[in-house]
Amino acid sequence: MVPPRRVISIALVGALAGGLSACKSTPGTGTTRFSVSDVEFSAGSLKTELLASAFLDGRTRESEPFVIMAGDAVNLSAERLPESDRWGVVSMILYDPEVRAAFDAKNVHVHLTPEKRKLFRRYVLPGSGLDPYDLPADTHLFNVRFRSIQRAAAVKADAADVRKDVFVVEAEITELSSGRLVWSGETSFARAARGLLLD
Amino acid sequence: MRCLMVLISVLLGVMLGGGCASGVRASDDAILRAVRNGDHGIAKSIALRERAANLRDKRYLLDQELVLWTALAEGDMPVATRAADDTYDFLRLQGVNAGTEGARFFVGDQAARTWKGEPFEQAAALAAIAAVDGVKGDWGNMRASALSATFQLRELAVVEAEGEGEVRFVASDFEIAHALAALGARELGLREEMEEALRDLAAINPELGGLAGMIRSGAGNTAFIVDYGSGPERIASGEDGSVAAYRERTPSDSAELVVTVNGRAGVGFPVVTDYNRLAFDLKWTSLEAQRRAKSAIGTGLVYGGIGVAAISDDSGAQLAGLGAALAGLALKATAAADTRQCVAVPQRTYLALVDVPHGAGFVKLGINGHPDALIELPMPADAGVFTLHYVRLPTRPNARTSVVYANDAWGSLEQPTLPWVLGGRCVRVPTYDLVREYRQAGLPEWVTRSDLLAMYEEEGIAISGIGAGVPNGVHILEGGDALYTPVVGSAGFVRLFCRQQPSYVPSGEMAIRILEDVR
Numbered sequence: 001m002v003p004p005r006r007v008i009s010i011a012l013v014g015a016l017a018g019g020l021s022a023c024k025s026t027p028g029t030g031t032t033r034f035s036v037s038d039v040e041f042s043a044g045s046l047k048t049e050l051l052a053s054a055f056l057d058g059r060t061r062e063s064e065p066f067v068i069m070a071g072d073a074v075n076l077s078a079e080r081l082p083e084s085d086r087w088g089v090v091s092m093i094l095y096d097p098e099v100r101a102a103f104d105a106k107n108v109h110v111h112l113t114p115e116k117r118k119l120f121r122r123y124v125l126p127g128s129g130l131d132p133y134d135l136p137a138d139t140h141l142f143n144v145r146f147r148s149i150q151r152a153a154a155v156k157a158d159a160a161d162v163r164k165d166v167f168v169v170e171a172e173i174t175e176l177s178s179g180r181l182v183w184s185g186e187t188s189f190a191r192a193a194r195g196l197l198l199d
Numbered sequence: 200m201r202c203l204m205v206l207i208s209v210l211l212g213v214m215l216g217g218g219c220a221s222g223v224r225a226s227d228d229a230i231l232r233a234v235r236n237g238d239h240g241i242a243k244s245i246a247l248r249e250r251a252a253n254l255r256d257k258r259y260l261l262d263q264e265l266v267l268w269t270a271l272a273e274g275d276m277p278v279a280t281r282a283a284d285d286t287y288d289f290l291r292l293q294g295v296n297a298g299t300e301g302a303r304f305f306v307g308d309q310a311a312r313t314w315k316g317e318p319f320e321q322a323a324a325l326a327a328i329a330a331v332d333g334v335k336g337d338w339g340n341m342r343a344s345a346l347s348a349t350f351q352l353r354e355l356a357v358v359e360a361e362g363e364g365e366v367r368f369v370a371s372d373f374e375i376a377h378a379l380a381a382l383g384a385r386e387l388g389l390r391e392e393m394e395e396a397l398r399d400l401a402a403i404n405p406e407l408g409g410l411a412g413m414i415r416s417g418a419g420n421t422a423f424i425v426d427y428g429s430g431p432e433r434i435a436s437g438e439d440g441s442v443a444a445y446r447e448r449t450p451s452d453s454a455e456l457v458v459t460v461n462g463r464a465g466v467g468f469p470v471v472t473d474y475n476r477l478a479f480d481l482k483w484t485s486l487e488a489q490r491r492a493k494s495a496i497g498t499g500l501v502y503g504g505i506g507v508a509a510i511s512d513d514s515g516a517q518l519a520g521l522g523a524a525l526a527g528l529a530l531k532a533t534a535a536a537d538t539r540q541c542v543a544v545p546q547r548t549y550l551a552l553v554d555v556p557h558g559a560g561f562v563k564l565g566i567n568g569h570p571d572a573l574i575e576l577p578m579p580a581d582a583g584v585f586t587l588h589y590v591r592l593p594t595r596p597n598a599r600t601s602v603v604y605a606n607d608a609w610g611s612l613e614q615p616t617l618p619w620v621l622g623g624r625c626v627r628v629p630t631y632d633l634v635r636e637y638r639q640a641g642l643p644e645w646v647t648r649s650d651l652l653a654m655y656e657e658e659g660i661a662i663s664g665i666g667a668g669v670p671n672g673v674h675i676l677e678g679g680d681a682l683y684t685p686v687v688g689s690a691g692f693v694r695l696f697c698r699q700q701p702s703y704v705p706s707g708e709m710a711i712r713i714l715e716d717v718r
Contacts, residue, residue, distance in 0.1 A: 030293050075339030076387060078346045080287050080328065083337070146339075150350070163293065195294015 030193030032165040034077075034146075039085050042169040042187050043092030047099055049185035055173060059106035066108040068173065069138040070094055077148035079165060089169060090144050111138055138176060145170045164192040224249065227542045230265060231429060234543055237593030239273035239691050240674050242543070244681075246270075247278070247671040257314050260289045261541050264316070264324045268543035271327055272426075272591035274608075274689025276335060277663055283328040287344065289313075290321055314539050319477035322348045322373050323430070323544045326472075329379045330424050333587040334686060341587075342383025348376035372403045372480075375424075375472040375548045381414050382422065382550075386585060406469050410550060419552030422587040423688070425456055425564055427572055428546030428594070430474045435536040438498070443536035445478040449546035452568070456549040459563040461556065467567070468551045474544055500527025545591065557583075562688075564590060576688050577602050577697060579609060588688030604676065604696040607684040615640040618651065619676065620658060620703045621714060626675065626682060626696075628662055629655075643716035650709060655682065657707030676700040 050056070059066075073086035093099060094110045103110065147168040172184040226249040233242035246269045250262035263286045270279035289295075295313050315321060325348035332340035349371040371377075381396035397411040413419065428449025436444040455467035504524030508517045555562060555578050565573040572592045605612045605625040617623025617640045627633055629651040637651075638644065655662055661670030663683035673679025676695050685691030705711060 031288075031291050033288065033291050074387070075337075075343060076389070077339075078343055078350075080332070080340045080343040080347065082284055083340075193293045195292075 030195055032079075032163050032191040032193045034079055034081050034085060034167060034191075036085070036088075038167065038189065038191070039088040039092065041189060042167075043089045043096070045187035046089070046169065046171045046185045047093050047096050049187075050093065050171070050183065051098060051102055053183050053185075055183035056102060056106050056108070059108070061105055061107050063107045065136065066106075066140055067111055067136055067138045068094070068108060068140040068142050069111045070113060071141040071143045072113075073144045073146075075146050077146045077167060078150050079146075079148050079167075081146055086144065086146065089171075090142070093144075093171065094142060109136070110142075140182065141174045141176055143172055143174070162192070162194050164190060166190045227265075230269065231542045234269065234272065234591070235429060235594050237591075237690055237694060239269055239591065240275075240677055240679070240695070243269035243273050243275060243278065244671060244673045244679065246543075254289075255313075258539070259313055260286065260315055261539060263289065264320070264327075264541040265543050267324060267327050267331070268541070271331055271334075271589055272543075272689070273691035274334075274589075274685025274687075275663075275683050275691065276331070276686055277683070279331045280335070283331040286324050287328050287347075290315070290324065291347070314537065316541060317433070317478065319474060320430075320541050320544055322371075322376065322477070323474060324541070326373070326375050326379065326548070329376070329383075330587075330589045333379065333383070333422070333424070334589050334689075336584070336586065338383045338386035342380050342387065342389075345376045345378075345380035345383060348373055349380065373472065373477070374400060374403050374407060375550065377403065378407070378410065378414065378471055378550050379424075381411070382587075385414060385417065407471060410468065410471070410552075413552045419554050420583075420585055421553055421555045421562075421578075422585070423458065423549075423551045423553070423562070423564065424587065424589045425549040425551060425592060426545035426547070426590070427549075427566060427569070427592040429542070430544030430546055431478045433478075433536075433538050433540040435538055438495075440536060443538075445475070447475050447546075449475075451475045451546070454567045454569060456551055457565050457567060458551045458553050459565075460553055461560040462563075465563075465565075466551070466553060468549050470547050471550050472548045474546055474548075497527040497529070500524060503527075564592065566592065574690060574693060576693060577609075579687055586688075588686075590688065591690050593690065602696050603699060606692075606696050608687045608692060609696065611636065617642060617717070618654075619700075620654065620660070620705050620710060621717065622702065626684075628665065628682065628684075641717050643713060645716075646713055650713070654705075654707060654709040654713065657709050658705060675703070 070087075070090050073083075073090050075081045075086060102108075147170070149166045151164045151166075166188060167190070168186060168188040170184065170186045173182050174180065175182050226245050230242045230245050233239070233245065243266065246262070246265040250266055251258045253259065256262075263282050267279060267282035267286050270276075270282055273279075295315060316324070325344050329341045329344035329348065332338075332344055377396045377400040381393045381400065384390075384393035384396060393415070397415055401408045401411045430448065431445035432448050434444050434446050436442050451473050453470055455469055457465040457467050459465040500523045504520040504522070504527060507520030508524070509520075511517050511520065551564075553562070560578050561575050562578055563573070563575045571594050574590060574592060576588070576590070602609050602612070603624065604619065605616055605627055607627045612624060615636050616625050617637055618629075619626050621642075623637075623640060625633075625637070629648045631648055634642070634646070634648050634651065637646075652662075652665065659680050660675055661672065661681050663670055663681070670681035670683065672681035674695055675682055677700070685695060705714065
């Protein structure tokens with residue numbers, strides 16, 4: 001028969017080791033949040049669609065100028081998306097070197113929104129020639145929308161410990177004079193993560 | 200035997216030492232007092248100074264939430280936005296404390312990697328994030344944050360698993376999240392979703408049917424999220440403090456919020472969410488069973504061990520009994536519930552929708568039966584768009600309606616004025632346009648925008664958005680070293696810009712040179 005004090009010793013050592021090893025372990029965290037790589041993926045995918053679109057096809061440097069205003073980046077998803085990420089998609093499409101080269105070759109220009117122009121102007125020295133109000137009128141509007149679908153399930157826990165989010169990113173260009181949609185693109189991707197959200 | 204005694208001592212040390220690691224900081228009490236008094240600038244400054252910046256710090260999330268709540272109450276949107284981003288990021292992390300369950304049994308709640316807070320605190324933080332987004336007019340993010348708040352509570356309310364891990368949820372009863380989700384959906388043109396959220400809202404509390412109707416019909420061009428009081432205090436109760444309980448700080452009642460626009464007859468709005476109720480209804484108890492078990496086992500070991508030691512004639516058995524009793528004491532000592540919490544959560548939330556006529560005016564917010572919970576907000580000539588304001592009502596009257604300091608949220612006063620540090624009434628960030636206005640007020644022609652920025656730097660004043668970005672301090676008008684601008688319609692705006700503040704005595708070379716020329 002094992003002596004009682006040995007039993008207690010083993011129990012104490014086990015408790016101590018268990019407690020300390022658990023304290024040392026690293027977090028096994030995950031998230032389905034929209035990330036920087038998602039910004040890059042979405043912009044890259046939409047950029048490819050735009051470059052291959054009929055909107056640019058057939059245009060030359062001598063074509064009538066198009067002036068696209070970056071309008072809005074609306075979040076219709078169930079995920080809070082920082083403004084920087086939303087505008088990241090817009091800017092990574094419209095200011096992508098390939099897109100800029102194509103726009104230059106096809107007489108297409110890009111403008112800031114009126115709100116952003118105001119911010120720009122606040123710190124631009126008057127008379128510097130950089131006043132963003134000295135620009136030709138906009139002819140087209142560029143908008144991006146973000147949507148998502150959420151799914152949650154329970155694998156191990158009583159509460160949901162698996163989550164999957166499917167994101168859909170849509171971009172479109174509208175002709176301002178007619179309201180006609182002249183280009184639209186869409187891309188989607190899914191993100192999944194495990195682990196309790198509440199703890 | 201010596202080995203046994205050493206092990207017992209080490210275990211006791213770890214457990215008792217760990218047991219002392221939790222608790223409420225002195226700074227939490229200072230924040231609580233400042234928030235109650237409406238001194239949100241001071242509360243925000245303490246929260247910023249004391250916050251844990253390291254993601255691996257156990258208090259990381261609670262500290263971000265303190266900054267979020269206090270900056271939102273102050274109306275300091277750059278600080279509130281950053282705290283909202285950090286808080287949301289962390290709340291959306293899954294499995295932060297996965298694998299620590301065993302350690303939490305032995306060492307207590309402090310073995311958690313990060314304390315995420317009770318479900319109601321998490322949901323409240325998401326509602327605060329939604330408010331930040333709403334004040335900024337970002338309806339998409341406001342709706343998303345509000346939806347996330349309902350998701351957090353839905354997770355807790357899972358009723359059964361079906362098939363291969365499929366989960367069926369019951370609806371969350373977090374009223375303010377449904378209301379804000381509906382408001383956001385309305386502003387985004389998502390009518391069907393808005394209707395669903397409003398149906399949920401009215402089903403949770405039929406008294407909110409009137410508010411639901413106002414949201415549906417688009418009544419009012421201005422919304423106010425109004426918070427009042429302090430959320431419940433988390434205390435350890437029961438055997439060995441093993442039960443996490445709540446005690447009201449601000450008692451619950453159903454007193455209406457009364458909103459008066461330009462002195463017209465007031466309109467009453469019911470309490471939307473009572474955080475006392477949420478805390479009592481939905482407190483997280485996943486660790487409570489463990490704590491109770493520890494307490495019970497510990498008690499058993501103590502009595503059993505002492506009994507064995509007392510009745511046995513064998514010295515080994517006596518020693519074993521003594522060891523068991525000590526182990527029992529150690530278990531009991533670490534059974535207490537962790538009382539860390541976010542002390543800035545309000546007791547209640549209202550949502551009011553009113554029409555503020557075109558042209559400048561004022562809106563008075565007060566709670567029936569709470570004469571100290573009163574504030575008058577100066578409102579600018581609106582731009583014709585729907586706006587949302589967040590107001591944390593003080594527990595002392597704060598009724599002032601005229602703006603006496605020019606600031607970046609309001610603009611100029613009727614007459615051009617110099618910067619406050621030069622004896623004027625302007626606390627705006629210097630721009631080229633503003634320098635022209637200052638010249639009309641007597642600023643010497645040779646002074647440039649750069650000179651003014653240098654002057655602020657010499658005075659040791661940090662400007663929000665310039666240089667280091669977000670200053671941590673108290674506003675210069677209240678004797679601090681930070682220049683920032685609370686948004687219109689916030690308690691911070693009224694406290695700073697709508698009452699006479701002490702004058703400033705500059706000490707820097709640039710300010711003194713400028714003042715010599717002004718005279």
